[in-house]
Amino acid sequence: MNIKEVLKQWAEMDVHKTKVEEARQIIAKALATHQKPYVAFSGGKDSTCMLHLVLQQKPDIMVYHWDYGPYLMPRDVEKEVIEIAKKIGTQNLVVDTSRLYTSREATGIWYREFFGRVIKELCQQGYDLVFVGIRKHESLKRKRRVERGEKLTVIDECWPLQNWTWQDVWAYIFSNNLPYHSVYDKYAPIVGWDNARFVTFFDPEFDKIGASNLDGVLMWRWRNTGGSSE
Template sequence: MNRRQKQAYIWHSRHEDYKQRIRQARRIIKKCYNNYENPYIAYSGGKDSIVLSHMVLSMYPDANVWHWDYGDDLMPRKYEKEVLVNIHDMGCKHLIVNKRKGKGENTSSGYKQFFGTIAENKDKYGWDIGLIGIRQQESCNRRQTYTDYFMNDCCYPLLKLTVDDIWAYIIKNKLNYPSSYDLMGDYEGWDKIRFVTFNDPEFDTLENHHGIFI
C-alpha cells in the first residue's frame, strides 16, 4: 500500500463514525467474554481476522486463537508463514493450528474436515463460542444471513464495520498483513481484494478470480 493510500485511511480513522463502530466492536467482544467461559478466535490471516484478533488480544492477551491451514496445494507456504508470523507478532500466546489433508480439487472433503475439526476442538478444549470476523457489508447474502452479533454459538464483533474501517484500523495500528494483498491492491482496489485460497474450485464460478482475490 502506497503512502497516499495509507494517509487516506489514517484520515478515515479520525472520523467519529469510525470510532463509534470500533467502540461497538469492542463492547461486543467484552460482552462475549463476560457471558461465555471459553471463547476462541477464528483466525484465517486475512484482513478481517487480523483486526478481530488484534482487538481481542489487546483486551484479553490469553485468548485462544484457532487457525485452519488450507494445505500446501491451496495456500502457498510463503503466505502461510506470513499468517503465522503476523498472529505471533500480535502477542498471541495460545495458537492452535490444524492443517487440511488432501488435494485442492476435493473441496467437499475439505469442508467436512474444516467443520469436523471445529467440533473436535470444541470437545477437546472446551470452547463454547467462536469469535468470527464476518462483516455484513461484504455481500447481500451476509446482510441477510448474519443479522445479530450473536448467532449459533458464534460472535461477530465486526459485523457493522466497513472495509474502509478495516484498513484504517490496520494502518492506524501498524499491523502486518499478508503480502499477497499488495500484489493486486492498487489494481483491483483495496476495497475489493480478499485473502482466499489459490487454485480453489470453490471460486471457479466467480468472474475475474485471480487465485487469491475476488
C-alpha cells in the same frame, strides 16, 4: 495523497471511532457471558483487526487457524499468516489441517473436516464461543446471517466487526500499524483495496468472482513450477 494516507485520515473520523468502540463493547460482553471462547483467525484483513481487538481484552485466548494445505495455499503465504498472528501478540496459537491432503483434489476437504472432526473436538474441549470476523457489508448472505443471528455450528458466534466497512478495516490496520498479509499489496492495485481478498488460490469456489483468472497471473510461479509464490 495515496490510499493508505486517506484511510489513516478515515481512522480519525467519529463514525470510525464509534464502530471501534462498538466492537470493543461487543467483545467485552461476549467474554463476560462465555466461559471458554476462541478466535478464528484466517490471516485476512478482517480477522487481523478482530484478533488485535480481542487480544487487547484477553491476551491468552486460544487462536485457531486452519491451514488449507500446499495445494490451496502456498507455503510462504501460509508462513506469513502465522508470523502475522504472532506479531499481533498471539500467545496460544493452534494451527490445524486435514490429514487427508494427498492430492490437488483438496477443495472441499475443509468443509468435511471442520464441520465434522474440528467442531466435535472443540466442543469436547469446552469451547462455547468463537469470535468470527465477518461483516454485513461483505455480502447480502452475510448481512442476513448476522441480522438473523445464524451460527454455523453448535458453538455460539460473536461478530465484533459486523458493522464495519472495508474502509473501517483498512483504517484500523493502517492507523494501528498492524501487520497485514503481503498478498493484499499484490491484488489491491489491480482490483482495488475495497475488493482485495485473502482466500485460497485457484479454488473453484471463487471462480464466480474471477479469482482463478487473477491467480493465474499473480500466482503463476506457484501453480506452474511448484516453487515460491513470490
